Amino acid sequence: MHAMQYALTLPADYDMGIIRDRVARRGHLLDHWDGLGLKAYLVRERGQRASPVNQYAPFYLWNTVDGMNAFLWGGGFQGVSDDFGRPSARQWTGLAYEEGNGSHARFAVRRRQPVRDDGPLTDAVEEAVGEARRLAARDGAVLAAAAVDTGRWELVHFSLWEHDAPKADGDVFEVLHLSAPGRDRLPRGRQW
Known part of the structure; x- marks a missing residue:
């Protein structure tokens, strides 16, 4: 499993209806993409759910x-x-993926954090695996994943939720569409 995200930070007065319309018209184009587990079409709007920016940030x-x-x-x-314009597309190597009990993804939470350098790498990534398992077990969780960028030594925790009060820390996004042609084939649990 590989995680990827690019984020388009838009002007404070940007009409986010333009992004919503774009996703409504084009979101289905990846509904059958070979090799894709899932794509969550994510937005956050300045002043909503503690967001400081308008952003379109598919994960x-x-x-x-x-x-x-x-x-x-x-x-x-x-x-x-x-x-x-060409945004930077961040990539992370998968560490863990877990399915939750929720059914319809309405919100997402993404949290990035440095990999701890005060102990063995194994401990740091095992904590990330455990976090994915804990998030997926919470009420309303649709799924949870953890991945690592070894170039920056950064962990990313990603989770989808069916309610607007996700039980996870991080940046909260609204899910406009979910393309999930290979979600059932994403490997469960720890990825090594």
């Missing part, structure tokens, strides 16, 4: 590097680049 969990590369180099990512 991906990929089953295959081939699927991710086909998206990046084969045309899917080009639409974003054409319309908004």
